[in-house]
Amino acid sequence: MRRLLSSAGQTLAEVGEGWVLNYVISRLVKPKYALLEPGDDAAAFQHHGTAVVSTDMLVAETDVPQGMTWRQIGSKAIVAVVSDLAAKGAGPRYMLINLGLRPDMKTYEFVELWSGLESACSSYGASIIGGDTNECSVPIISVFGIGTAGRLMSRRGARPGDVLATTGLFGKTAAGLRALLNGWVDETPQSLIESVVAPHARLREGLALAATGAVTSCIDSSDGLAASLYQLSAVNDVGFEITSPPIDPEARRFAEEHGLEVLELVLYGGEEYELLFTVGSDGVAEASRALQSVGGTFTPIGTVTRGRGVSLVYEGRRMKVEPRGWQHFRRKRP
Amino acid sequence: MRRLLSSAGQTLAEVGEGWVLNYVISRLVKPKYALLEPGDDAAAFQHHGTAVVSTDMLVAETDVPQGMTWRQIGSKAIVAVVSDLAAKGAGPRYMLINLGLRPDMKTYEFVELWSGLESACSSYGASIIGGDTNECSVPIISVFGIGTAGRLMSRRGARPGDVLATTGLFGKTAAGLRALLNGWVDETPQSLIESVVAPHARLREGLALAATGAVTSCIDSSDGLAASLYQLSAVNDVGFEITSPPIDPEARRFAEEHGLEVLELVLYGGEEYELLFTVGSDGVAEASRALQSVGGTFTPIGTVTRGRGVSLVYEGRRMKVEPRGWQHFRRKRP
Numbered sequence: 001m002r003r004l005l006s007s008a009g010q011t012l013a014e015v016g017e018g019w020v021l022n023y024v025i026s027r028l029v030k031p032k033y034a035l036l037e038p039g040d041d042a043a044a045f046q047h048h049g050t051a052v053v054s055t056d057m058l059v060a061e062t063d064v065p066q067g068m069t070w071r072q073i074g075s076k077a078i079v080a081v082v083s084d085l086a087a088k089g090a091g092p093r094y095m096l097i098n099l100g101l102r103p104d105m106k107t108y109e110f111v112e113l114w115s116g117l118e119s120a121c122s123s124y125g126a127s128i129i130g131g132d133t134n135e136c137s138v139p140i141i142s143v144f145g146i147g148t149a150g151r152l153m154s155r156r157g158a159r160p161g162d163v164l165a166t167t168g169l170f171g172k173t174a175a176g177l178r179a180l181l182n183g184w185v186d187e188t189p190q191s192l193i194e195s196v197v198a199p200h201a202r203l204r205e206g207l208a209l210a211a212t213g214a215v216t217s218c219i220d221s222s223d224g225l226a227a228s229l230y231q232l233s234a235v236n237d238v239g240f241e242i243t244s245p246p247i248d249p250e251a252r253r254f255a256e257e258h259g260l261e262v263l264e265l266v267l268y269g270g271e272e273y274e275l276l277f278t279v280g281s282d283g284v285a286e287a288s289r290a291l292q293s294v295g296g297t298f299t300p301i302g303t304v305t306r307g308r309g310v311s312l313v314y315e316g317r318r319m320k321v322e323p324r325g326w327q328h329f330r331r332k333r334p
Numbered sequence: 335m336r337r338l339l340s341s342a343g344q345t346l347a348e349v350g351e352g353w354v355l356n357y358v359i360s361r362l363v364k365p366k367y368a369l370l371e372p373g374d375d376a377a378a379f380q381h382h383g384t385a386v387v388s389t390d391m392l393v394a395e396t397d398v399p400q401g402m403t404w405r406q407i408g409s410k411a412i413v414a415v416v417s418d419l420a421a422k423g424a425g426p427r428y429m430l431i432n433l434g435l436r437p438d439m440k441t442y443e444f445v446e447l448w449s450g451l452e453s454a455c456s457s458y459g460a461s462i463i464g465g466d467t468n469e470c471s472v473p474i475i476s477v478f479g480i481g482t483a484g485r486l487m488s489r490r491g492a493r494p495g496d497v498l499a500t501t502g503l504f505g506k507t508a509a510g511l512r513a514l515l516n517g518w519v520d521e522t523p524q525s526l527i528e529s530v531v532a533p534h535a536r537l538r539e540g541l542a543l544a545a546t547g548a549v550t551s552c553i554d555s556s557d558g559l560a561a562s563l564y565q566l567s568a569v570n571d572v573g574f575e576i577t578s579p580p581i582d583p584e585a586r587r588f589a590e591e592h593g594l595e596v597l598e599l600v601l602y603g604g605e606e607y608e609l610l611f612t613v614g615s616d617g618v619a620e621a622s623r624a625l626q627s628v629g630g631t632f633t634p635i636g637t638v639t640r641g642r643g644v645s646l647v648y649e650g651r652r653m654k655v656e657p658r659g660w661q662h663f664r665r666k667r668p
Contacts, residue, residue: 003540035384039419039569040489041554042388043482049370053463054376057432059470096392098432098476124449129387130492136393142476143430155374205514222376235373253488 012110013103020101020110020133023157029127029180031094043129045094052090060139064181070109072197074116074141080125080222081145084200087220088154089210090147091203092126097143100136117141123233124203147223147241151210153218158278160218161303165287167205170225171251171262174269175275176306178258180219183323189250195272202275204294211277212290224270227325229310232276242302242312242321252292263314270325278304346444347437354444354467355434361448363461365428373645378462379428386424390414394473399514399530404443404529408450408475414556415456415479416535417607421554422488423544425537427459431477434470451475458537485544492570492612496550496638499611499621501539501630503629504559505585505596508603512592523584527607529606533636534611538628543609546624548617558604561659566610576636576646576655597648605629612638 009157012020021039028038035044043084058077068076080096085092097117101110121128126145141313158164172195179188180196202220209215215294217236223230270311278289288298310321346394362372369378392398392411417552419533432453435444444548455462460479465556506529513522514530536554543549551570555562563574581600589596613621622632636646650654 033494035486036386036422036488037490037569039380039565041421042386042424044384044386044422044424044483044486046383049382050378051381051480052370052376052378053428053478053480054431054434055430055464055469057434057474057476059434059468059474061471062469070617083529088370090376090378094387096387096389096478098478100391100393100474123497130389132389132391134391134393136436136472136474137386137395137398138470138472140391140393140434140470140474140476142389142391142474144387144430144478144482146385146387149378149504151368154370156371227341231373235371243565254482301665 010107010108011103011107012101012107015107017133018106024114024131024133027118028129031127031129034129034216035305038129044095046259046268050149051081052085052088052149053079053145054081055142055144056084057126057143065177067180067185068197070112071116075120076199077141077143078117078120078124079199079201079273081143082203083220083222085145086201086203086206087218087275088149089152089206090149091207092124092145092147092182094129094146095121095126095143097128097131098134098142100134100138100140101134124201149182149210151213153210153215155217155219155235156236158217158232158304160304160306162278163241163284163300164278164304165298165300166221166246167291168249168299169204169266170272170274171244171248171269173271175251175254176263177302188254189201192254199271201273202210202296204277205291205296206293208290208296209277209287212283212286214279214286216278216280217239218275218277221272221274221276222270224325225267226267226310226321226323229321230323231309237308239305239307239309241300241305241307243273245300245312245314246299246301265284267321267323277322343572344441345437346435346439346441349441352468353441354541358448358465358608359454364445365461365463369465372463377428377430384483384486386419386422386483386645387479388415388418389478390418392475398453399520400509401514402531403664404446405450407411407619408447409454411475411477412451412458412531413535414609416537417554417556419479420483420540421609422483423486423540424456424483425481425541426481426499428453428480429460429477431462431463431465431475433470434474436470436471436473437469441485441634458535470537472615479533480625483544487544487549487611487618488532489551489553489566489569491552492566492572492638494638494640495571496612496614496632497618497640498574498612499632499634500538500555500580501625502633503580503582504601504606504608505582505599507605509588509598522588526584526588533605533607535607539625539630540609540625540632542628542630546617546620548613550612550614552609553610555606555610558653558659559604559610560601560644560657562610563655567644568643571642573641573643574636575639576644578635579633579646580633580635585617600605602659638645
């Protein structure tokens with residue numbers, strides 16, 4: 001601790017990788033069933049049953065709007081993986097973290113980043129058991145999560161006639177991101193900004209939904225509502241009709257104030273981390289009860305139809321939802 | 335395939351992330367026991383027994399000397415993780431790959447990178463079951479491996495009096511890297527260059543050693559011989575005396591030709607991917623036999639001593655080995 005304090009204002013280049021590794025290894029959790037010690041070449045544990053693994057890479061230059069703290073960046077990297085696991089009905093257990101860090105990063109920034117990773121893991125019941133640190137001119141956080149599941153929820157299984165539902169409303173992150181990119185932070189509701197910089201994963205909701213066995217397909221909405229629905233559409237060879245678009249009221253107000261189309265925010269945003277799922281009509285009550293039992297909200301938004309494609313009915317008009325969202329490599333940021 | 339050919343000269347920016355994801359998902363392996371399909375939010379499988387997980391991040395700007403092909407880069411990223419697993423006695427089963435790629439990367443380069451990842455996985459018995467692709471101005475390959483083990487080998491367990499041994503000789507990678515960085519490729523033996531651009535992991539050796547139960551501690555030497563020994567020294571509260579330095583003859587010749595100190599190449603290089611292990615004197619014959627049975631070589635180099643620190647006897651002189659190797663964040667590249 002003394003060493004940490006005395007070096008708080010130094011850069012990683014000054015303290016070197018040894019300092020970083022010592023810090024990380026001293027903070028790694030040795031879970032109850034771990035068979036190797038923190039700092040070994042690998043981590044090992046006993047596992048019996050269904051293992052669910054997912055991964056996400058956060059690249060600071062494209063995925064992090066200015067103004068996010070290192071703690072928030074760390075937390076968001078974990079949330080992305082927890083959300084994937086939650087969408088399959090899995091609870092995260094172990095996380096491995098690969099970091100690419102700039103040599104001019106201050107050690108106190110590194111400690112802040114690590115505390116964000118750590119506190120997010122701990123709030124979702126996971127332990128950081130290993131990883132790798134590297135030098136990189138662009139900060140990178142690559143997270144691997146290992147979870148356990150009872151009943152799995154797959155992307156595949158939606159049937160025409162099923163109800164399409166979500167765990168919440170959409171549009172906040174697209175609004176919040178626009179506010180951050182355009183410098184409208186002061187006049188924008190904090191909840192819109194927080195949806196971008198401090199998101200949450202729907203873990204309790206995913207576990208509760210999976211336990212019902214009523215869900216016919218499930219996906220997380222991190223690619224955006226429209227893009228996620230098109231993925232479900234393709235894999236299940238079905239379509240969707242949205243009859244009650246899940247418009248967040250603050251996103252609606254934000255759109256009105258800034259002359260934006262609210263459906264643009266709702267459909268084509270991304271990183272919402274809501275779960276998007278289908279359930280047979282005989283399972284609606286059970287799914288709704290399951291979500292309520294964990295403090296969540298069952299939000300039916302439409303139905304599964306025959307034939308591919310996604311359409312939407314809004315203010316009496318029917319329109320086609322476009323198969324687009326945020327794509328890496330192409331320059332289409334709002 | 336038609337699509338691939340017609341787009342072979344295009345960049346990722348031109349074809350977009352959809353193309354990349356389609357390509358990757360179409361190549362993902364659905365292992366026999368997989369419970370979710372390739373392309374889902376997560377991968378799931380049944381696992382019963384000891385799971386061993388490890389991860390490594392390869393950053394093109396610091397970890398890849400010029401002249402490596404994309405196929406070699408992909409392969410090397412896999413080798414680093416397989417080597418970690420092998421050092422614990424685990425065989426790799428599943429790999430998840432996070433890629434950070436430049437928008438101006440050509441699609442044929444991407445396909446080459448992927449084929450390197452894929453063929454290395456397949457040669458070590460692993461399947462790529464998931465991952466994430468991102469845009470990044472610095473190419474990044476972050477690999478996460480999941481393996482299975484019978485008997486584990488830990489870093490901890492070396493006892494004074496044990497024999498210290500390796501699976502091979504050292505110095506080739508430090509020589510090869512110097513040749514690459516200084517433009518001496520034409521006059522340098524191909525085997526030295528290949529040790530850098532096309533390394534192999536000692537998987538068969540690790541599995542065979544673990545099965546004996548005779549190994550008291552094991553670590554892979556990817557941080558360099560000296561740095562790895564100092565790690566073993568610290569965790570076991572023992573020291574090492576190297577009496578037969580594992581000097582590769584081609585590295586020795588390279589050092590002589592270029593006026594370099596051969597021990598500098600042998601001790602302070604890195605990325606050798608040899609296994610470094612200790613074994614009680616009653617286990618030497620068994621460990622040696624085990625290595626020979628898989629085509630490997632038992633290479634005893636010294637003994638475990640009381641008290642920390644690493645010393646070396648060479649040409650009749652005893653010297654202290656320094657606790658250094660390659661450190662990220664600090665500017666000390668050869």
